[in-house]
Every structure is written in structure tokens, then in C-alpha cells.
Amino acid sequence: MRxxxxxxxxxxxxxxxxxxxxxxxxxxxxxxxxxxxxNIARGMPPDASRRAARLTFGSVDAAQEQSxxxxxxxxxxxxxxxxxxxxxxxxxxxVFGSTGIAIVALGIGAATAIFSVVYGVMLRPLPFRxxxxxxxxWLQRNLARNYPAAADALDLRQLHGVFEDVALFDNVNLNxxxxxxPQRLQGASVSPNLFSVLGVxxxxxxxxxxxxxxxxxxxxxxxxxxxxxxxxxxxxAAVGRQIRLNGSLRTIxxxxxxxxxxxxxxxxAWVPLVLKPGELTRQVTENYLxxxxxxxxxxxxxxxxxxxxxxxxxxSTYGGNAGMTVDSMLDDAVRDVRPTLTLLLGAVLFLLIIxxxxxxxxxxARAAARSGExxxxxxxxxxxxRLIAQAIAEATPVLxxxxxLGVVAAKWAVRVFVAAAPAGLPRVESIALSAPVVAFSxxxxxxxxxAASIAPAIHAWGSDFTTITxxxxxxxxxxxxxxxxxxxxxxxxxxxxxxxxVGATLLLQSAINVTRVDLGFSPExxxxxxFEVSRSKHPSDQEVAAYYARLVEAVRAVPGVANxxxxxxxxxxxxxTNPVHFENTTxxxxxxxxxxxxxxxxxxxxxxxxxxxxxxxxxxxxxxxxPEVSIVDERVARVIWPASRQLASASANHRGGVADGSMxxxxxxxxxxxxxxxxxxxxxxxxxxxxSIGAIDSGRRIAWCWRCEARSNRDRRSLP
Amino acid sequence: xxxxxxxxxxxLDLLIMRTIATEKLHGWAIAQRIQLLSNDVLQVNxxxxxxxxxxxxxxxxxxxxxxxxxxxxxxxxxxLTTAGRRRLEWERADWDRLxxxxxxxxxxx
Numbered sequence: 115m116r117x118x119x120x121x122x123x124x125x126x127x128x129x130x131x132x133x134x135x136x137x138x139x140x141x142x143x144x145x146x147x148x149x150x151x152x153n154i155a156r157g158m159p160p161d162a163s164r165r166a167a168r169l170t171f172g173s174v175d176a177a178q179e180q181s182x183x184x185x186x187x188x189x190x191x192x193x194x195x196x197x198x199x200x201x202x203x204x205x206x207x208x209v210f211g212s213t214g215i216a217i218v219a220l221g222i223g224a225a226t227a228i229f230s231v232v233y234g235v236m237l238r239p240l241p242f243r244x245x246x247x248x249x250x251x252w253l254q255r256n257l258a259r260n261y262p263a264a265a266d267a268l269d270l271r272q273l274h275g276v277f278e279d280v281a282l283f284d285n286v287n288l289n290x291x292x293x294x295x296p297q298r299l300q301g302a303s304v305s306p307n308l309f310s311v312l313g314v315x316x317x318x319x320x321x322x323x324x325x326x327x328x329x330x331x332x333x334x335x336x337x338x339x340x341x342x343x344x345x346x347x348x349x350x351a352a353v354g355r356q357i358r359l360n361g362s363l364r365t366i367x368x369x370x371x372x373x374x375x376x377x378x379x380x381x382x383a384w385v386p387l388v389l390k391p392g393e394l395t396r397q398v399t400e401n402y403l404x405x406x407x408x409x410x411x412x413x414x415x416x417x418x419x420x421x422x423x424x425x426x427x428x429x430s431t432y433g434g435n436a437g438m439t440v441d442s443m444l445d446d447a448v449r450d451v452r453p454t455l456t457l458l459l460g461a462v463l464f465l466l467i468i469x470x471x472x473x474x475x476x477x478x479a480r481a482a483a484r485s486g487e488x489x490x491x492x493x494x495x496x497x498x499x500r501l502i503a504q505a506i507a508e509a510t511p512v513l514x515x516x517x518x519l520g521v522v523a524a525k526w527a528v529r530v531f532v533a534a535a536p537a538g539l540p541r542v543e544s545i546a547l548s549a550p551v552v553a554f555s556x557x558x559x560x561x562x563x564x565a566a567s568i569a570p571a572i573h574a575w576g577s578d579f580t581t582i583t584x585x586x587x588x589x590x591x592x593x594x595x596x597x598x599x600x601x602x603x604x605x606x607x608x609x610x611x612x613x614x615x616v617g618a619t620l621l622l623q624s625a626i627n628v629t630r631v632d633l634g635f636s637p638e639x640x641x642x643x644x645f646e647v648s649r650s651k652h653p654s655d656q657e658v659a660a661y662y663a664r665l666v667e668a669v670r671a672v673p674g675v676a677n678x679x680x681x682x683x684x685x686x687x688x689x690x691t692n693p694v695h696f697e698n699t700t701x702x703x704x705x706x707x708x709x710x711x712x713x714x715x716x717x718x719x720x721x722x723x724x725x726x727x728x729x730x731x732x733x734x735x736x737x738x739x740x741p742e743v744s745i746v747d748e749r750v751a752r753v754i755w756p757a758s759r760q761l762a763s764a765s766a767n768h769r770g771g772v773a774d775g776s777m778x779x780x781x782x783x784x785x786x787x788x789x790x791x792x793x794x795x796x797x798x799x800x801x802x803x804x805x806s807i808g809a810i811d812s813g814r815r816i817a818w819c820w821r822c823e824a825r826s827n828r829d830r831r832s833l834p
Numbered sequence: 835x836x837x838x839x840x841x842x843x844x845x846l847d848l849l850i851m852r853t854i855a856t857e858k859l860h861g862w863a864i865a866q867r868i869q870l871l872s873n874d875v876l877q878v879n880x881x882x883x884x885x886x887x888x889x890x891x892x893x894x895x896x897x898x899x900x901x902x903x904x905x906x907x908x909x910x911x912x913x914l915t916t917a918g919r920r921r922l923e924w925e926r927a928d929w930d931r932l933x934x935x936x937x938x939x940x941x942x943x
Contacts, residue, residue: 119892119893119894120892120893120894123891123892137910138884138888140908140910141860141861141884141909141910142861142884144860144861144862144903144907144908144909144910145860145861145862145865145880145884147907148862148903148905149862149880151905152866170880171880171881172879172880172881172882173881174881176881177881177882177884177885180882180885181884181885181888184885184888184889185888185892186892
């Protein structure tokens, strides 16, 4: 009640101040008249009565003024008056104003844009229940992180009191067939408890039941909101319907909420992970991503210790030397980009400091020009506090306009950045101009405000009427002081600009270097497309190999195709490290565990323009009947047989070497699991390639095609 | 003629509230009534009366309406609100305590 009353009074004082003043004047006039009448009634002559009334009352103006100062919002009115004055000053000196606004807009805009990225990627909590309790777990071999096996995850699950639950998953490609165009989905094969670990429920239907990882019960699937809307027209009845994925029927049991983007925003479907029997006994090791929810009472440190102890136990039981790392899920997700983003944030803060120093000298110069005015006002009785308040208020219009411009520019910059975000930047979808970002910008704006008003405030504080009037504002001492301040501000600007300049030069240099990196293959005029092989149509490895041969022939026959070949994974994409055993080696065992392997058809090297350093390439005769042969790259050769240049004699299993940047081993048996295939062809013949593949396989399983060149440029950009 | 006593800081509010506790009064009448009731001992500084009235009004203890004065002119009449009445009781108790304490000291010291 009291508060409501005071708000009403404040509003009246602020917006109806003229009316309030008029009322008061009216009231006091009545008082004087009444007093005069009373005096006349006491027998005084009219003139004397009026004078006496005035005398008893005192100053009407003083009473009016005192009541005005007493009124709520007096400070606000004063500030508004100063701001109005500031706007008028701005109008009088548009160059000054636009310079100030530009400085503020640039500083705030750049800082806001970069902070949006930093906040969205590094700081914003993951969109899960109690995200601080979520951790990612990896195997650690020396400095390399490896994927844990399913048995590791199940052993971790036994650490009660440390982990509440442990989930594991793997990415899978799912071919969706029926009801329209065939579609290749980015999916994940997940342990049913993944959703409870993350603390996410289905938007429609349900997530997986705990026993749906048992063979026979696994014929279920969860769809992303985007897929549901795109393919199933957001029908609620889609839940319960059966769809054909990778050749088997699965029932849609639920639709995930739109903001559920895990493991990535590209994921469209989730199926239960069914472990092979050998995986639990460690006879078969598949790679998984493992996430866990910490027990409410456990700390990250405890979890690390427990996982390390478990790793030690496992190592002593099964051999090996792998440790286990436990990191918060957020840290894990942004591990690779953290240094870059921190650097970027640092750079932008330097830029902001420069902007503030600039702003400070700009306003300082104007204050110096107005020191006479300050002195006169001080002499007329204005308080120094009042002058400083005015300095702040005058800077406000510049700051507000610049701030608004900056935030608008940042919004635009963020949109451009998100659209062109480098490949491999995690959590791009959470980059936005969110409330914390705006709060950050406001804080910066206050900082800039302090920078802008500090110089005028110092001037106001140091103003002295006598000095100013005697020496015309150019007294030698204050002149010296001012030039010293100027020198300091110039030095500060150079100090801040230098690291920026050096950083930018280095960045440019590395950007140039990256484009010059020898990829080991020539991506020009190479197109790639991927497809799946139906194992139900081609059950044996021989049949798959024959199918591949037919397909390559068909594509090669398309006019304009120079060469075509198959590979299970195109260059620069992903990594697949298989344990490789080399004979007669000198390298340490650790060096041999992380060898990237690919399976190719003979023409792969010529298709991608990969140079053979020694030995021979694969031929048509290196088929399933021939002895297994492999090609290693120079780096493997150097590490494993450093003494020998004669690769052919080193091991019967290794027949050649290729120039390539990464440790890789290429083998010739192209009949394994389906995956990526590379085809060298001209640019405009994709449709024809599709048709010719379709001719031999009814065209259903081709997924997408893109130019390798464009892709490798994109990947180059994301290289550190 | 005795010199009018300066009002103790803060007592003006109390006096104003007391005078309008029983009936609506305009500013001039309030000043007159205080002077009259105190046998001309207390003379309200009329200049500070209006800021005080505005302050009390803002705090919600008194409220005012425009009306017609005894001389048939437009005047602003003040009266106590319910909150003001409670406040007056509180201030009066406070005042009683204070003055009793002062007289006690004066008598015994």
C-alpha cells in the first residue's frame, strides 16, 4: 500500500511536475491572501497587511524550491535534464558524437559477438538435468584418447557411490526406406539408459525401456523433432508406427524434444544398442563413447581416482597400459576449441581496452575545451559532485546509441558467424545473443561509460576559477599534466594494439600456411559419394566384392569420369585406429596402436593422385584369394623400420609406401563393412553417376555427393 | 511579546497531524490553529509548512482535496489517512516518552 502510494507520487513528480508546481503555487498564493485578510481584520492598512503576510511567510520561491528538492525523483529529473543537455551537445558537434558512437559500437559490437560465441560454446550449461554432474570418460594411452569398450562402461557402472549410471553409444547410419524417398539418417546406437543419464524425456511417447537392449526387444526407434516434422508431418500418430531402418522393421516409440541435440544437432534417430556376446567378456572390442552421471555426493576428483583405480585393475588383469580420464561433459565437448576461443576473447578485450582509452581521450579533449565553463559554474555555486554527475550524464547518449548499434551489429555478426562456423566447432546451435550475453554487454557499456566520464570528471574536480580566468585555461602546470595524461593514453593504446597486431599477423600467416599444407592427395576435381551395400542381397564377401567391381566399372564408363575407386573412409574424415601388429619392428608398442587404417580398391591412389614412394601399388590380383598385402605411408615406415629404406624386404605383408601426412595403413581387401567411397569425376556429371549406379542397384542406397575439393577446403579451415 | 520558540526538529510533522486529526483544514488554518492551541508560543515557519505538508502527503499519512474555503475561495484541505492516524498515535507515544524523560532529567538533575 505504502509502496504503491510512493510509486504514484514518484510518477506524479516525474511526469506531472508542472501540475504539482502550479498546485503548490496556487496554495501558497491562497495562504498569503488569507494572511493578508487576517491582518486587515486586525486593523492593519492593506499595504502593510500584505507586506506583513509576506514577511511571516518568508520566500515563496525558497519554499517552492525546497518542496521540489524534497519530492521523489529529484535526482532522476536532474539526470534527465543533463542527458537532454548531452543530446543537445551531440547535435552541436556531430563529428564528435559520431566518432564516439562509432568507437562504442565497434568495441561493444566486437566484444558482444565474440562473447556470444564463447558463452554459447564454452560457458552455457548443457541442456540436460544438472549438467554439472555429467562426465565423459575416455581411455588414455600416453597422450592419445581412445574410445572405451562396452565392458569398460559396464565395469564403470559397478562403481556405486561414484557414478549414478553410465551410458554408452556409437554413431550409426540408418537407411530409412518406405513412405516416400529413401533417406539416410544420422543415428546413434545408444544404451537405453542414455536418456535417464542425461535426464531427458521424450516429447511424445517414451524413451527406451531398460530391457530394450536385449536381442529381440531392440526393434524400437526414437526420432528427432526435426525428422518427425519433416518426414511424418508432426503427426502424433507417428508414435507406434513401424518404419524400415537398415532393412529391419522398428517401432517408433517416441519423439525427442526439439532442443535435444545429442550427440549432435545432426542426429535424427536413436536405436537401442545391442551388445555382442563377446563384448562383455572382452573377446570383441568395439569403440563407444561413454557418458556418466556422477553420484550426487561424488566429486569429479573422486570419480577420476575411482576410474584410474579401475583402469589399473583392468590393466593388471587384461594387460595393456590404458588409463581412464573423466572430464566434465562440457569441458570434454569444448576441449579442442577452448584455447582458440580464449585467445579470441583475449584479443577482443584488448580491442575493448583500446576503444575505452580512445573514448576517454575523446571526452577528455572536450572537457579540456570546456574547462572555462566548469570554472564559471563552480564559481556560481555548482558543486563538484554536480559537475561530475553532469559529465556522466552527458556521456550517456553517446554510450546508449553506440551500445544499441553495437548490439545490433553483434546480432548480425553472430548470425553470419553461425552460418559460416568452422567445421568441428561444437555447440554451434547454442550460440545466440542470450540474456547473459546482453548482461555482459551492459557491463561493458558501464565500463565504457566510466572510461568516457573519468577525464571530464577529473577536469571538473580540478577546475579552479582563479587559475582558469587568470591564465585562460592554459596554465603551464595543468598543460603539462594534461600532456602527460595524453602520453599515457597513447602508450596504453599502443601497448594494447601491439599484441593484437602480432596476433592478427600470426593468424594470417597460419591461414596462408594451412592452404599450402600438402594434403598428400590432390582434391581438385574429385567428387565423392557414399552408399550402402545391402548385406541381404549380397551375403558373402565375394558377392560384395563383385558388386563393388561392377559399380566401379559402371561409374568409370560414365563419360567425363576420369577414374573411380572405392575407399571405406574418404581422406580427412574421421579416424579409425585398429590395433596393428608389425613384425621386425623397432618402434615402441604405443606408437603402433594408433595407426589410421583404410580399405581401398586398386585405383584409389591414382584416383586421388597419391604418390607411391616405393614398392608397388595394389593390382586386380590382390583379391581375397591372394596373400593379404598392405601399403603404409612414409611416417609409419619411418617409425617402424627407421633403419631400412627397403620396405619390401622388411615384411612380407607390406608391399609399398605412399606419401601421406598421417600414420596410415591401407589394405586391399575391399569387401568389408560398407562406408565411404571416392570417385574421381568431372563436376557436372553427378546425376549421370547416380543413374549408372542405380542401374546396377535400383538406385536406392546412394546418399549424398559433394565435391571433395570444397570439403577439403572446409576441413583445412578447421585445422588448428 | 515573547520570542516564538523554534520548533524542535521533526515536531512540525507531529503538530500538523495532530491539528488535522479532528477536521479537514487548509494550510493557513493549520498554521493558525497551531499558534492558537499553543497560546502563541509556537509559531510555524509558514515557508516550511508547505514542503512539510507535501512530504506527509507523499508518505501517505495525510491526503488533500481541493475545496472551498470559509472566504469562498479555492483552497486545498488536508486530512489524516488511516495510516496517518496510526502514525500519529505512534509519534504521540514517542513524544510523551521523550518529554517525560526530559522533564524527569530537568527535575532531578
